[in-house]
Amino acid sequence: MANILVVDDEMGIRELLSEILSDEGHAIQLAENAQQAREARAAGAPDLVLLDIWMPDTDGVTLLKEWQRDGLLTMPVIMMSGHATIDTAVEATRIGALNFLEKPIALQKLLKAVQAGLTRAQETVRAPAVAPRPVLAAQPEDTAGASFNAPNPAAAIAVRGGATVAGADNHSFSLSFDLPLREARDAFERMYFEHHLGREGGSMTRVAEKTGLERTHLYRKLKQLGVEPGKLAKKAASARD
Known part of the structure; x- marks a missing residue:
């Protein structure tokens, strides 16, 4: 089971992603804006973040930059948007986002991206210290x-x-x-x-x-x-x- 933070200002998207990922056995935390996402990150790094780009208070790319600047980008982040341009997706990847999903998100693409992100997180965790055998x-x-x-x-x-x-x-x-x-x-x-x-x-x-x-x-x-x-x-x- 992984701890996944879903950040999206659309309630329907949050609920849908929460239902799908909960069925996969993950623990889901929801945030409807960047401030709630900051508070969730301050409480502890999740295993993975699904982050919407277009939000009313602070957009996802700006939040991603904040985390990168402050040394808080220690977990895989997958960006989501239904209106982002290729330039926006490239910029997010350059800053440190692991992947980009275009809305509406296909189920298999979502699960594949989440699995890839969690695998990356596990590899990062094991890199500094191999668990005792x-x-x-x-x-x-x-x-x-x-x-x-x-x-x-x-x-x-x-x-x-x-x-x-x-x-x-x-x-x-x-x-x-x-x-x-x-x-x-x-x-x-x-x-x-x-x-x-x-x-x-x-x-x-x-x-x-x-x-x-x-x-x-x-x-x-x-x-x-x-x-x-x-x-x-x-x-x-x-x-x-």
Whole structure:
């Protein structure tokens, strides 16, 4: 699930995009003008922004420039408009917009652009620090850390500044609490899905049932996180042999 900010002064457009993207499993925040968009960005960077160009108070290109100038353009932004010229679209892309969608927006174009934007966001997040991978040795217990709920009482060990969680193949996954929230969340989700895939022998059907996700959403989520079910299935089969 991604956090997506939709900025558009037309209520019908906001509601339509919110409904479509909510059905895809995303959390949607709405803003009807640039000021509300500024407030939403100040509260925390969304994973993706859909930004209308023509708005009554401040147009989308000007807002994009503000974010770029102030170092706030840290998330993918997709521009939208039904009246923009090619020059406007080129300018927005030069400033830092990832893509441009012309209204009325076709469903498949919207979903494709959003998926590309979220993939770009994931790549950017992973670039500075690769999430911790499985480690064999558990670390000493320390009450300064915190533990995750695990399948058995011995599966999670609290450590200073992080936690070690046992996976389905008896390997331990180490997670640092010093990571930014988004990176820590992605690392945990990666561990969570790798655990269930290993436990279910790579069966997407059983993992979808266990995690409560639609298969399409599950495939999309695994691709976002860089988890490869095929490799995990082979690894689980080798462990059984």
